[in-house]
Amino acid sequence: MENFVVSARKYRPSTFTSVVGQSHITTTLKNAIKNNHLAQAFLFCGPRGVGKTTCARILAKTINCQNLLSDTEPCNECESCKSFNASSSFNIHELDAASNNSVDDIRNLVEQVRYAPQSGKYKIYIIDEVHMLSNAAFNAFLKTLEEPPAYAIFILATTEKHKIIPTILSRCQIFDFNRIQxxxxxxxxxxxxxxxxxxxxxxxxxxxxxxxxxxxxxxxxxxxxxxxxxxxxxxxxxxxxxxHILDYDYYFKVTDSLLQQNMSAGLLLFDEILRQGFDGHNFIVGLSEHFRNLLVCKDEATTKLLQVGPQVQQRYAQQAQQASISFLLSALNIASGCDASYKSAKNQRLHVELALLKMAHIPSVIQAASLAASPEFADLKKKVLA
The missing domain is CATH 1.10.8.60 (Helicase, Ruva Protein; domain 3)
Known part of the structure; x- marks a missing residue:
């Protein structure tokens, strides 16, 4: 039976071109390799799962490739690339700072740096989760990081840049990775x-x-x-x-009931949601997001801010035509207030139900306000006062 390999490993990018959503990083690194402007130390920082360690490995593989392609990508055919792909390269060393964070671990690494590569041009040291190093380990690393041998390149990766001491930051070329769209x-x-x-x-x-x-x-x-x-x-x-995610359809149904001032339908839908095991707080947060999406659909220029599929986007556009901006802003204000005070409420179900009842009365309040502002009402008011 063939062993299952998770997609994150099976389809891990092996070239700069295959990296998803970090073109500003990959373009800079490729230009640095092409123009021979490689820094002595790189710091890759950003949220989890965005490609920091992957880019570090691709960079290490590329700068030691013996037959770079015209687009500054590794050839995957030379001895250096083959040994890297087989995880047997003697020129690329990875250190997990989460479990090797002491002064002795860094001293061992510094000792290794003294020896030049037997084959290839560079020795690359990838230190993952570098923020886990102790202050003493950081200080032991400073001199080597500032003045490494010409053949040594350090690539540090971290999710928490603020935990790294300024003296380390000042010695690195810093790359900030984005959340992927x-x-x-x-x-x-x-x-x-x-x-x-x-x-x-x-x-x-x-x-x-x-x-x-x-x-x-x-x-x-x-x-x-x-x-x-x-x-x-x-x-x-x-x-x-x-x-266990609440279907979009519920939010559309609840909004329809609110627009029609059908309080019973809104309360029954909320009861159905609770009976399915969903939390009232998650529901009100999701309803706020739904109102926000409807507001976004009010203008074609902002429709691109919707991060949903094409069919759902069409449903948002249809419902946005039925709901006025006044209704959406008022409902969003009520939902945000309910969200903010949900945890402190003694009866949380009643707290959400009260918010839904308030939202159901918004259309009649808007209608009354527009009637009060009409010229006919002003004339009638004058006659009554007279």
């Missing part, structure tokens, strides 16, 4: 699905991408989970069932 993650998942011959629905992939919160590794882990759960098919309904 939802569309980029969804496109990459679609590409993997096609490679694996897996059926997918665009809404399901967008949902996975949103749940990943900008981390591609998280998205791939969720994708593997859904594929295992649904037997090689990733559908929207199976995704929301497995991830």
């Amino acid at each position: 939802v569309d980029d993650i969804a496109s990459h998942l679609q590409w993997i699905a096609e490679k694996e011959k897996i059926e997918t629905e665009p809404e399901a992939l967008h949902l996975i991408a949103q749940k990943a919160d900008g981390a591609l590794r998280d998205a791939l882990s969720i994708f593997d989970l859904i594929v295992t759960f649904s037997s090689s098919k990733v559908s929207y309904q199976q995704t929301i069932a497995n991830l």
Whole structure:
């Protein structure tokens, strides 16, 4: 039986071109290699799962490649590339600072730096989670980091740049990695699905991408989970069932009931949501996000801010036409207040229900306010006062 390899490892980028959503980093690194402007130390920082360690490995592989391609990518055919791909390169050393964070660990590393590479041009030291080093270890590392041998290059990676002492930061060329955009993650998942011959629905992939919160590794882990759960098919309904996410459809139904001032329908829908095991706080946060999306759809220029699939985007556009800006702003204000005070409420269910009742009365309040501002009402008021 063939061993299963998770997608995050199986489809880990091996070239700069295959890195997702970090073109500002990869372009700079490729230009540095092409123009021979390599720094002595790099610091890759950013959230988890965005490609810091991956880019560090690609950089280490590329600068030792003996036959660089015209687009400054590794050839994957020379001895250096083959040894790297087989994890047997003597020129590339990886250190996990989370478990090797003492002064002695750094002293051993400094001792290794003294020896030049037997083959190849550079010796590269990748130190992951570098913020976990102790202050003493940082201080022991300073001199070597500032004046390393010409053949030594250090690549440090961290999720918490603020924990690294300023004297280390000043000796490194710093690269800030971005959270990966939802569309980029969804496109990459679609590409993997096609490679694996897996059926997918665009809404399901967008949902996975949103749940990943900008981390591609998280998205791939969720994708593997859904594929295992649904037997090689990733559908929207199976995704929301497995991830225990409230369906968009509920928010559309609740908003329709509020616009129609149907308080009973709104309360019954909320009761149905609670009976399915969803939390009232998550519901009110999701409803706030729904109102925000409807506001975004009010103007074609801001529609691109919606991070949903095309079918759901069409539904948002249709409902946005039915809801006035006054209603959406008032409802969003009530929902935000409910969210802020939810945890301190003694009866949390009643707290959300009261917010829904207030929202259901917004259309009549708006209608009364517009009537009071009309010229006919002003004339009537004058006659009554007279």
